[in-house]
Amino acid sequence: MTQKILDFLRARREQNGDDGPCLVVDLDVVRDNYRLFAHALPDARVFYAVKANPDPAVLNLLAGLGSCFDCASVTEVEQVLATGATADRISFGNTIKKERDIARAYRLGIRLFAVDCEAEVEKVARAAPGARVFCRMLCEGAGAEWPLSRKFGCDVAMAPRVLERAHALGLVAHGLSFHVGSQQNDPGMWDGALRAASMIFRDLAERGITLSMVNLGGGFPTRYLKSVPATEVYGHAILSSLRKHFGNAIPETIIEPGRGMVGNAGVIEAEVVLISRKSDEDPVRWVYLDIGKFGGLAETMDEMIRYPIRTPQDGDATEPCVIAGPTCDSVDVLYEKVPYPLPVSLEIGAKVLIEGTGAYTTTYSAVGFNGFPPLKSYVI
Numbered sequence: 420m421t422q423k424i425l426d427f428l429r430a431r432r433e434q435n436g437d438d439g440p441c442l443v444v445d446l447d448v449v450r451d452n453y454r455l456f457a458h459a460l461p462d463a464r465v466f467y468a469v470k471a472n473p474d475p476a477v478l479n480l481l482a483g484l485g486s487c488f489d490c491a492s493v494t495e496v497e498q499v500l501a502t503g504a505t506a507d508r509i510s511f512g513n514t515i516k517k518e519r520d521i522a523r524a525y526r527l528g529i530r531l532f533a534v535d536c537e538a539e540v541e542k543v544a545r546a547a548p549g550a551r552v553f554c555r556m557l558c559e560g561a562g563a564e565w566p567l568s569r570k571f572g573c574d575v576a577m578a579p580r581v582l583e584r585a586h587a588l589g590l591v592a593h594g595l596s597f598h599v600g601s602q603q604n605d606p607g608m609w610d611g612a613l614r615a616a617s618m619i620f621r622d623l624a625e626r627g628i629t630l631s632m633v634n635l636g637g638g639f640p641t642r643y644l645k646s647v648p649a650t651e652v653y654g655h656a657i658l659s660s661l662r663k664h665f666g667n668a669i670p671e672t673i674i675e676p677g678r679g680m681v682g683n684a685g686v687i688e689a690e691v692v693l694i695s696r697k698s699d700e701d702p703v704r705w706v707y708l709d710i711g712k713f714g715g716l717a718e719t720m721d722e723m724i725r726y727p728i729r730t731p732q733d734g735d736a737t738e739p740c741v742i743a744g745p746t747c748d749s750v751d752v753l754y755e756k757v758p759y760p761l762p763v764s765l766e767i768g769a770k771v772l773i774e775g776t777g778a779y780t781t782t783y784s785a786v787g788f789n790g791f792p793p794l795k796s797y798v799i
């Protein structure tokens with residue numbers, strides 16, 4: 420939360436009255452985050468994960484700071500190119516691509532692609548001849564609040580074969596990637612993946628294929644309710660693992676922060692629409708906001724991400740509440756299994772501030788479910 424955001428919200432309220440929930444992102448915080456990453460891992464190139472927040476103002480700022488970009492679709496590639504950043508600063512990091520989208524990206528100048536199986540390698544070889552590819556390895560998501568499961572990556576035993584196939588088809592077998600799970604609270608989690616990566620480097624070197632890059636992925640956390648280790652703690656842990664496993668042959672490295680780059684730069688202002696109880700004896704109040712799972716807070720799924728919520732009555736006595744969104748869908752409940760303490764004095768109509776919402780909110784917002792407009796966003 421910054422004074423700049425609070426001033427903006429006050430001015431917005433005074434100018435146009437009530438206007439529904441909105442996200443406000445402070446670019447100064449994004450700039451600070453970029454510098455923290457660049458400082459913590461000075462030899463790694465930063466590829467911002469565009470999906471976390473593709474607002475043109477965020478992309479323009481990062482392009483100006485010298486960032487590169489990790490894109491998941493041709494549309495994201497075009498959004499980055501619109502900033503003036505050149506195609507050599509973009510990787511197409513999604514392992515699941517239509518062949519015609521690979522071809523479109525190739526025509527736009529993209530030469531760096533992620534793969535995790537031979538079928539995808541074959542598509543890239545046909546649609547982007549001669550391009551560089553890196554193979555995504557499966558990675559345990561332990562320690563992450565938003566683990567990425569087994570959807571992306573292949574077993575470490577399979578990765579060498581995928582890269583050999585790329586080499587045989589005339590692509591450049593460039594390196595390896597992994598993602599330790601989003602909101603990863605344990606800086607030690609990169610170590611196991613780096614050990615596996617170093618073994619694959621050696622294995623392929625013996626077969627005449629020289630890899631040159633390790634993509635360390637995202638996973639760097641933002642602060643929600645619990646405090647998280649500082650970016651430089653991640654930097655130290657990763658550097659020491661690189662030294663341990665690669666010795667004096669440390670490869671080129673890439674990081675792909677999404678949440679860690681923009682999460683703490685954004686605050687959502689929402690309004691309390693209703694407070695009620697389900698029976699006279701019910702110890703838990705239900706607090707309904709004008710934003711829920713369909714309005715941008717999809718990461719409350721399974722109550723995984725727990726956002727800090729500030730109210731005008733903070734400091735008063737609290738009691739556990741169920742927090743729900745405004746739509747007519749019963750899954751639109753944010754916190755129920757673990758009720759959320761909110762002030763007893765909180766009233767209908769109060770404005771609340773949901774912190775740490777700069778990442779993974781606006782683009783998750785439905786286009787108009789139940790007639791609620793998509794989440795508004797202001798980047799200041």
Ligand SMILES: *Cc1c(COP(=O)(O)O)cnc(C)c1O
Pocket residue numbers: 468470471489512513598600601602636637638639675676677678679
């Ligand atoms: C989503 C994603 C990221 C960003 O992850 P965060 O945990 O938000 O930092 C990085 N790399 C890839 C390939 C991704 O899909």
